[in-house]
Amino acid sequence: KNEVEQSPQNLTAQEGEFITINCSYSVGISALHWLQQHPGGGIVSLFMLSSGKKKHGRLIATINIQEKHSSLHITASHPRDSAVYICAPQNLYSGGGADGLTFGKGTHLIIQP
Amino acid sequence: DGGITQSPKYLFRKEGQNVTLSCEQNLNHDAMYWYRQDPGQGLRLIYYSQIVNDFQKGDIAEGYSVSREKKESFPLTVTSAQKNPTAFYLCATRGQLTGELFFGEGSRLTVL
Numbered sequence: 001k002n003e004v005e006q007s008p009q010n011l012t013a014q015e016g017e018f019i020t021i022n023c024s025y026s027v028g029i030s031a032l033h034w035l036q037q038h039p040g041g042g043i044v045s046l047f048m049l050s051s052g053k054k055k056h057g058r059l060i061a062t063i064n065i066q067e068k069h070s071s072l073h074i075t076a077s078h079p080r081d082s083a084v085y086i087c088a089p090q091n092l093y094s095g096g097g098a099d100g101l102t103f104g105k106g107t108h109l110i111i112q113p
Numbered sequence: 114d115g116g117i118t119q120s121p122k123y124l125f126r127k128e129g130q131n132v133t134l135s136c137e138q139n140l141n142h143d144a145m146y147w148y149r150q151d152p153g154q155g156l157r158l159i160y161y162s163q164i165v166n167d168f169q170k171g172d173i174a175e176g177y178s179v180s181r182e183k184k185e186s187f188p189l190t191v192t193s194a195q196k197n198p199t200a201f202y203l204c205a206t207r208g209q210l211t212g213e214l215f216f217g218e219g220s221r222l223t224v225l
Contacts, residue, residue: 004155033214041201043216086155090212099146099171099207103155 002027002091006104014112019074021107023087030090030100032070034061037084037106046072046085077111084108116140119204119217126191126198126224134189134220136204142215144207145187149173149200150219156203162187191222199224 003026013019023032031050037043047054047061049070054061058077063070070089074081084106091100117138126132138145144163148156158171162181176195181187191198204217 031212035214035216040218041203041221042218043203043205043214045214045216048211048213088156088214099158099161101156101158103148103157105153105155 002029002089002102004087004089004102004104006085006087006107008107009105010108010110012110012112013077015078017077017111019077019081019109019111021072021085021087021109023070023072023089023104025068025070025087025089025102027068027089028092029065029068030092032063032090033088033101034070034072035086035088037086039083043086074109079111079113082110117204117206117215117217119202119220121220122218124220124222126222128224129193131190131192132222134191134202134204134222136187136189136217137185138187138204138206138215139185140206140208140215141184142206143184143209145181146205146207147171147177147179147187147189148203148205150203151200159189159202198222 005024007022034047035043058075060073086106087104088101120135146161147159157173159177160179162168168181178190202220206215
């Protein structure tokens with residue numbers, strides 16, 4: 001079973017600050033998803049990565065497969081970035097067609113103007 | 114627009130009643146999933162389907178049932194056997210080529 005830890009659980013920052021959210025997991029994975037859950041409850045996929053780094057606008061995701069760790073960074077944060085950010089490692093051996101995912105509990109981010 | 118539509122967004126149910134949550138997608142994805150989200154916990158898999166007319170139990174299937182008669186539709190029934198049904202339910206699909214996940218807006222079920 002993959003144990004997933006996200007930190008911090010809650011984060012409040014001022015507009016413009018550089019934000020880092022961390023995700024650690026315990027078993028080998030084939031990929032890792034970063035998801036954003038907005039206050040209404042719907043979830044949007046931000047990144048799916050299996051190595052290195054990906055960038056989309058002000059969001060950057062990195063992963064170190066050997067250290068079993070991924071980070072999500074937000075540059076020049078804005079109040080509209082306020083949401084819950086969830087990491088979900090994709091287990092290497094999901095087998096049988098199951099989703100093979102283990103979801104973190106999420107990081108609740110609030111960006112104050 | 115392509116996407117996943119869940120309905121209803123909010124639902125109230127009396128104890129002992131079955132309710133069905135709708136999930137419709139026009140993304141042409143084969144794989145569809147139902148998740149349950151409780152406060153302070155990660156999403157947990159209820160049921161999934163890789164193809165029409167086939168579905169499999171996830172980690173917490175007891176008290177739930179599904180059907181997959183059409184590629185576009187994957188309804189979830191919360192039965193009276195589910196001991197603690199009050200939760201937020203999310204339907205998702207996965208892209209065949211990319212593996213990217215797509216989620217609906219969710220349905221919040223409250224048992225009175």
